[in-house]
Amino acid sequence: MKSFSMLRSVQQELRFLFGFLRNYHSTSPNNLQPLQHSITAYNKSLWANCRNFRTKMGSEGLKPVTVACIQLCCTEDKTKNFETARSLICQAKEKNAKMIFLPEAFDYIGRSKEESAQLSETLDGPLITSYRNLAKELKVWLSLGGFHEKQTELRDGLLPWMTNNHVLIDCSGEIKSVYRKVHLFDVVIPEDNVNLKESSFIRGGNEIMKPEKTLIGNLGLGICYDVRFPEFSLSLRKMGADVLTYPSAFTVPTGQAHWETLLRARAIETQCFVIAAAQTGQHNPKRASYGHSLIVDPWGRILADAKDDVGIITAELDLNQVASVRKKMPVISHRQAALYGNTITHKYSIPTGESDNETFSFGHVSVKMNAVFLESELSRAFVNKKCVVPGHVLISSKRVAMRLCDLSPSEISDIFTLAQKVQTIMEAIHGASSSTITVQDGKDAGQTVQHVHIHVLPRKENDFKENDEIYERLGDHDKGNNNIKWREESEMIIECNQIRDHIMQNHVNILRN
Template sequence: MKVAAIQMVSGTQRDDNLRAARILLEQAARSGAELAVLPEYFCMMGHRDTDKLAWREPEGDGVIQRFLADAARSLQIWIVGGTLPMQTTAPDRVRNTTLVFDPAGTCVARYDKIHLFCFDNGQESYHEGRIIEAGHLPVQFDLTARDGHRWRVGLSVCYDLRFPELYRAHARAGADLLLVPSAFTHTTGEAHWEVLLRARAVENLAYVLAPAQGGHHENGRRTWGHSMLVDPWGTVLAQQGEGAGVVTGDLSAEHLRNVRTQLPALAHRVL
């Protein structure tokens, strides 16, 4: 199955970002991808954390959700909508939410980011918990490819990557592919992005597909990019540095099965 990681350099205007995302999704579909995954905050990178409040949507309705459903239906591909701000019961909070749409345009899974990024090195400061309400549960969904093979897919977002217990939960649930839509800062991405992605692939004997924000943003941020596909042996199969683009690669059920047979580490777990 061919998959695509969509890399973006999102700005502050939702509609501009949606138009850019549509062009990249069309490119992924033309390449033969059956699954395309957008990065975290694909729909908006605001000037302030509180900007998310103005764009939040109720579950099941909204401009961003309609965009994702229409794109999946018209392009006849699975689309994982990076993240978008979703309403909570609190007026001053949002959930940072991943939604999954099948080729019929139906939302089949929702994951609310569990781990909230906090970083302060004296020059850069981030604290997602000020605005974002954390989710609590790991989420997987099943995707049947055009060849009839069923893939189990585990969802995660950005900072989740630093918490291996989440990915072990996905492995226990039988995940074959782990998704990590992200907006890693340039500072933390340069230091840790690739090594963490490859570690999650190796320790869980699963493919990892990680679409990212990558470049200099209108709001002054710089994100690391380097969207990539990693195989269960930890080999980087495809990646892109900075700038918008589409990273594609093929998942092989046979290769996954062979790696797990040759090194049956998942069967040796004691915890």
């Protein structure tokens, strides 16, 4: 770098010299043309040497690094899981692995949601402490995918919520980054005996973490289901990722259909190495995983495949290959981002009767879809269990997020645009020309369900003795210290169907947007 700075200094001095001579001989500028041509030629030569110098230093300075994937078949026995992982990590160290990747749910796979919650720990608990000590002892980096982090908030007032964390530990035992899974796996495939709803016990994250600088380059952290969302990996690439990692516990049916294809696609489109440690085998009578931990290069070639056995795979990662692939195929610079526009489209729909018995998560509460009268891509509007005024309805983000500040710009746009539509609909139904639209953003603001939501209340003249009294009523309407009754499900279904019918008859243009 000193040589590069010296070349740059010489160039700046030549520019200064030429400017000085030009001013000095301003009366005869033509006399400077030979000197100008000489300086320009020398300047080009300097920069050519500079580029060659940087290229040479880059290729010589980036040496291949051995990495390893640990493939596990975890159960509810945390001690046994750790001992198995420790043994395999030590074997990977003997194979000269400098960075070792563990799968999602490396800590345990519970036999039920209740058992999973009971087994969960905090980041400063004994399990992560043991892994930190192991990393320090062996002087290796550890990627721990899918740690069940215990939260302080309780689900249904009984068991703690959890987050699904990817924890990155360096060779000195320090936690370098913690990514909380944002895409939760809520999938029901009856014919394949798949029925998993992660959002019923896991709180989703709200941030894509900036890639962390490591000895194998800038490492982008994902978890399992995240691999199905190309925007996620492209975001990491834009933030400078050289390597993407997706610790996973794919089901057998989805793994057989999509696992390899997804990982190779993410590698090809981002031109990054992709490392995916996986769970394998039968964890309990209800749960089995596909296995096939993979390491893929930026060209989409598979460097290592663990098949379906518990064990380790290794590969050498050469970051010069990342640079080479990106130079040969500069797809990022060819992207026409201005033409793609915002991928969020303001389209609205009414849930079909077939989905009415399905549920969605509204904070810690499960709500049936038969209460939903209008949906957008990222939000939904539904009737209220306890109304301050007739037509008092709610709008929440589909993703469980506690505060307004936790929503992305796209989610903010989506939820408030839906609120505009709902306001128009509810005012028309109730013959109102005004509405109170408000967000109780946090516990101290009166929020009882820890999920950001908008209250839409149609207003009429003299509906309250004092106009602002509505805020007092709203503040305690669901606290039990008033005369407002909790509504029966049958009453809510009737109202929801009436609103759906009104939309179909009077606001069908909304559904065509």
